[in-house]
Amino acid sequence: MSTSGTLCNSSQFARVDAVADPQSAARIRREFSDWLRRYFTLDATKISDIVLAVNEAMANAAEFAYAAVNRLGTMNVQAQFDGRAATLTVTVTDQGAWRTADAATKEPKRGRGLPLMHALADRAAVDSSQAGTRVCLEWNHVTAAGAQPGQRTRSASPGR
Amino acid sequence: MASQSAASQCTIERRRVGEIEVLSVAGVVDMLTASQLEEAIAAAAKDSPQGVIVDLGAVDFLASAGMGILVAARHELPAAVQLAVVADGPATSRPLKLVGIADVVGLHATLDDALAAVAA
Numbered sequence: 001m002s003t004s005g006t007l008c009n010s011s012q013f014a015r016v017d018a019v020a021d022p023q024s025a026a027r028i029r030r031e032f033s034d035w036l037r038r039y040f041t042l043d044a045t046k047i048s049d050i051v052l053a054v055n056e057a058m059a060n061a062a063e064f065a066y067a068a069v070n071r072l073g074t075m076n077v078q079a080q081f082d083g084r085a086a087t088l089t090v091t092v093t094d095q096g097a098w099r100t101a102d103a104a105t106k107e108p109k110r111g112r113g114l115p116l117m118h119a120l121a122d123r124a125a126v127d128s129s130q131a132g133t134r135v136c137l138e139w140n141h142v143t144a145a146g147a148q149p150g151q152r153t154r155s156a157s158p159g160r
Numbered sequence: 161m162a163s164q165s166a167a168s169q170c171t172i173e174r175r176r177v178g179e180i181e182v183l184s185v186a187g188v189v190d191m192l193t194a195s196q197l198e199e200a201i202a203a204a205a206k207d208s209p210q211g212v213i214v215d216l217g218a219v220d221f222l223a224s225a226g227m228g229i230l231v232a233a234r235h236e237l238p239a240a241v242q243l244a245v246v247a248d249g250p251a252t253s254r255p256l257k258l259v260g261i262a263d264v265v266g267l268h269a270t271l272d273d274a275l276a277a278v279a280a
Contacts, residue, residue, distance in 0.1 A: 022190075022191045022192050023192065025190075025191070026168045026188075026190060026192055029190075029221075044249070044250050045250040045254065047250075048249075048250035048251045048254065048255075049250070049254075051221070052221070052222075052223065052251070052255055055190065055221075055223055056223065056224055059190070059191050059223060059224070059225065062191070063191065107232075108228065108231045108232045108234075108235045109225075109228035109229065109231065109232045110228055111228075112224040112227055112228060112259045113224045115258075115259055116224055116255060116258065116259055119255075119258040119259070120255070120258070
């Protein structure tokens with residue numbers, strides 16, 4: 001893990017200790033989108049799905065995580081590509097406490113972030129505790145730029 | 161490059177087609193810009209249109225904050241005022257369908273389709 005706040009290479013993207021506010025979320029979203037386009041071969045739907053799901057995780061951190069204490073906190077966004085498994089895993093963490101789902105979904109404007117994350121990612125896990133929230137999003141069949149789609153290392157089992 | 165811009169950019173143009181207000185939205189509709197859309201819909205509704213069409217054809221990113229505005233608009237507009245959304249593609253129509261908003265507001269792939277549906 002880089003000791004600076006950012007990391008960006010063909011298998012990793014990280015923004016550590018970013019301010020958990022809407023401006024920061026928008027900026028990271030654009031940088032993450034640029035990273036996806038640079039290092040991966042993804043169709044338009046997959047890119048949209050990934051960027052939107054990650055946005056929703058950051059939006060929740062920016063809006064809810066620190067609202068109760070009325071101060072700005074930080075969030076971490078980390079993406080890791082596993083070339084062998086062709087899997088991209090994105091983790092968004094904060095040290096705040098999200099509003100409960102009940103409170104969020106009562107208003108017509110709100111409450112769609114979590115359902116969206118689950119619908120857009122192949123796997124989505126949200127773990128909240130008093131210490132903070134961790135969102136883990138995973139996409140399969142992700143191809144690195146320059147690789148052939150479906151290319152696998154020799155160790156992959158046949159008949160996939 | 162996109163990362164140079166300091167903030168999410170959203171532009172909304174409003175025009176009247178007969179008894180229908182058409183809002184053409186371009187750019188990014190996220191938690192920073194969703195209030196612009198909310199205000200535009202409210203302003204369009206003030207002129208007693210038969211319907212309001214929100215054209216997201218030039219939107220390249222639509223967050224749940226923006227989707228929520230569309231649902232809230234349906235709740236807040238008089239029932240007699242129709243509300244339709246134009247969206248096509250992975251960034252807009254796909255998530256709108258995934259969270260079931262297509263059931264709450266009319267969703268059309270083109271502006272012509274929306275105009276025909278609202279005018280009918």
